Amino acid sequence: MNIGEAASASGVSAKMIRYYESIGLIEPPARTEAGYRVYAGEDVHALRFVKRARTLGFSIEETRELLALWHDKSRASADVKAFALKHIGELETKIAELQGMAQTLRHLAHNCHGDHRPDCPILEDLADPAGAGRH
Amino acid sequence: MNIGEAASASGVSAKMIRYYESIGLIEPPARTEAGYRVYAGEDVHALRFVKRARTLGFSIEETRELLALWHDKSRASADVKAFALKHIGELETKIAELQGMAQTLRHLAHNCHGDHRPDCPILEDLADPAGAGRH
DNA sequence: ATGGTCCTTCCCATCATGGGAAGGTCAAGG
DNA sequence: CCTTGACCTTCCCATGATGGGAAGGACCAT
Structure with missing residues (x-):
């Protein structure tokens, strides 16, 4: 082949x-x-x-370790499981980060009229995160 | 400065x-x-x-567009909002992808004894996704 | 004037992947 | 037998965002 x-x-x-x-x-x-x-x-x-x-x-480096575990006939399943759980934790951390971003943006977009006028809380937040939203 | x-x-x-x-x-x-x-x-x-x-x-390229919107005093807030909503959609897509990965791994880890024995559904799935889980 | 801390530019590395050039190989069909 | 097209080879370059570090110049306080 x-x-x-x-x-x-x-x-x-x-x-x-x-x-x-x-x-x-x-x-x-x-x-x-x-x-x-x-x-x-x-x-x-x-x-x-x-x-x-x-x-x-x-x-790729993690995949390298998984290949080693795969070829090691005497590995304990606990080792593989621990490896997987660690990776799950990393995925969850990443997910939480992205959810935080999305949530912030949803909040800003919700407060944005979205019409022809130029006033926009989204840009106001980017320009001054602490002060945006004040009245 | x-x-x-x-x-x-x-x-x-x-x-x-x-x-x-x-x-x-x-x-x-x-x-x-x-x-x-x-x-x-x-x-x-x-x-x-x-x-x-x-x-x-x-x-960075999106940031460049946001800077342009920021400097354009006559932009419509609708343009900014649409931009933000598009980005929210991309974030949500990414989140869903990661959640799919995490969910699959959680399922595999759940079925793994995690003891001293070598049998491990996690590696079995990696080696043969279609066949893993058969008995 | 000396030392330490800042600044400058320039090159290299990361991570995973793709694009493309220049050239060799193979199989099918004229 | 030779051409053509599809495959293969290696090599270099690009991406996106960031950091590391070298070599050399500038500034400031002692």
Whole structure:
């Protein structure tokens, strides 16, 4: 299987497959005499693992640790669970941050007439967060 | 006021102030004969505007548009409101994505014993999302 | 005049991904 | 047998926002 086929089979672009190889995230595959990369079913399996981890928001370095746990047949499930819970915590922190932004903006937008007049509490808040909203 | 003072007065690092200037987000300030940047109160005001916009999750390019709206005395508040609502929508999309990730991981972690045994639904899902959970 | 703290510009690194150029390879069809 | 088109290779560059740090100049208090 060439890289293009491995890409469509795994959902990881050929570009990223080469990149993952260059940073040592995945094993370098065999090569043909002409230098073409040749992938086996197991390689595609690893690529799908990486794709899934990235989709769940794990960074590449975290994905590297997950791959190590995956290959370590003797790991304790507690280790994997702790890793996942830590990541969940980070996701929740990020979510809370974004929700804070959205909430502030919703409040400002709610107080903005949204008509032809120029007065706008949104810009007033940006210009002077402490003073905006005063009358 | 030197750049360091403007930085602590605005909450924007000196490094970023220079960067914002280099990309034309803020006006180049006056200079002393020796080449030092000299900031006035109005400059710090603009920097705080930028800082606030960034804190609310606007990109630099979006911040550029907000600055333009701010300086355009004749804009309609409806334009600003529409801009804010669009950004709120993007924030909500991002939040939903992250919540999807967190929810999936919570589900997987919930089904993981988290003990000394190696069996782990989390890794099974990463390795085979479609098949994990089968018995 | 000396030292410490500020300032200047310039280059490099991050993280993950894509774009594209220049050139080699392979398979199909004339 | 040769061309054509689709693939592959490596290499460099760009993104977005920020920080780190070097080399050198400026300012100020002792």
